[in-house]
Amino acid sequence: KNEVEQSPQNLTAQEGEFITINCSYSVGISALHWLQQHPGGGIVSLFMLSSGKKKHGRLIATINIQEKHSSLHITASHPRDSAVYICAVRYYGGATNKLIFGTGTLLAVQP
Amino acid sequence: DTGVSQNPRHKITKRGQNVTFRCDPISEHNRLYWYRQTLGQGPEFLTYFQNEAQLEKSRLLSDRFSAERPKGSFSTLEIQRTEQGDSAMYLCASTLGLSYTGELFFGEGSRLTVL
Numbered sequence: 053k054n055e056v057e058q059s060p061q062n063l064t065a066q067e068g069e070f071i072t073i074n075c076s077y078s079v080g081i082s083a084l085h086w087l088q089q090h091p092g093g094g095i096v097s098l099f100m101l102s103s104g105k106k107k108h109g110r111l112i113a114t115i116n117i118q119e120k121h122s123s124l125h126i127t128a129s130h131p132r133d134s135a136v137y138i139c140a141v142r143y144y145g146g147a148t149n150k151l152i153f154g155t156g157t158l159l160a161v162q163p
Numbered sequence: 164d165t166g167v168s169q170n171p172r173h174k175i176t177k178r179g180q181n182v183t184f185r186c187d188p189i190s191e192h193n194r195l196y197w198y199r200q201t202l203g204q205g206p207e208f209l210t211y212f213q214n215e216a217q218l219e220k221s222r223l224l225s226d227r228f229s230a231e232r233p234k235g236s237f238s239t240l241e242i243q244r245t246e247q248g249d250s251a252m253y254l255c256a257s258t259l260g261l262s263y264t265g266e267l268f269f270g271e272g273s274r275l276t277v278l
Contacts, residue, residue: 056205085267094167094271095206095254138205151267153198153205 055079058139058154065161071126073157075139078120085151086113086124087138095138098124129161167270169255175276176245183241184273188257195238196267197230198254199223206254212238245277 057076065071075084086099099106099113101122106113110129115122126133136158140151168187176182188195193214198206209228211219214235224230227245232238242249252272 087269095256095269097266097268100266140205151196151206151208153207155203155205 054154055152056139056141056154058137058157060157061155062158063160065129065159067130067161067163069129069161071129071133071159071161073124073137073139073159075122075124075154076120077122077139077141077152079141079143081117081120081141081143083142084115084122085140085142086122087140089136089138089156091135098137126159131161131163134159134161167255167257167268169253169270169273171273172271173274173276175278177278178247179244181241181243182245182275183239184253184255184275185237185239186255186257186270187237188255189259189268190236192257192259192268193235194258195232196256196258197238197240198256200252200254200272201250209240209253242275245275247277250275250277 055078059074083100083102087095088098089095101113101115110127112125124137136156138156139154142151167189170185174182195212197209199209200206207223208221209224210230212232215232227243230240252274254272255270256267258267
């Protein structure tokens with residue numbers, strides 16, 4: 053079982069739809085990252101959060117520490133949002149500085 | 164400063180050859196990470212530097228892999244005697260500060276294809 057699980061693995065939406073991508077993890081964390089990766093491209097950090105909720109434009113990220121769960125929401129989705137969205141966590145208090153990544157959610161927004 | 168820079172962007176090599184990738188982090192970022200990503204998977208941690216010191220190395224990194232960051236600025240990742248299983252995207256990321264929660268900035272990656 054992966055330490056970071058994302059759902060769904062693949063998501064197709066129509067332009068304008070509200071989208072939710074979920075991330076669950078199995079250990080205590082100090083931070084959770086949401087990242088975006090376009091096909092063949094590098095990774096862009098969208099959010100880093102350790103509690104509550106953050107909003108940037110049409111993107112909203114929430115985290116529930118007790119439930120070990122985070123969601124990424126995209127409002128009024130657009131074809132340019134098509135990408136892989138990756139959740140990554142950093143363990144709380146560990147000596148390691150590595151991030152543990154989920155396998156990603158491939159989002160395709162159709163016009 | 165335009166962000167984290169990696170080169171080459173693509174490398175095709177024959178099995179058994181050595182390859183080297185370079186990462187130039189955002190200037191003044193003291194932490195640098197190498198990750199490997201295969202198709203359909205999330206990135207996997209390989210190694211991490213704080214300044215010039217290599218502080219952690221994944222068990223994924225066999226003896227054929229070596230990484231350096233000689234002056235605490237750019238870093239190189241060398242793979243000796245490449246194997247087909249080494250084919251992947253090699254990602255570099257950097258961050259600033261001593262906190263474990265620093266935001267990471269990723270490069271575009273170096274894609275390796277071993278024939």
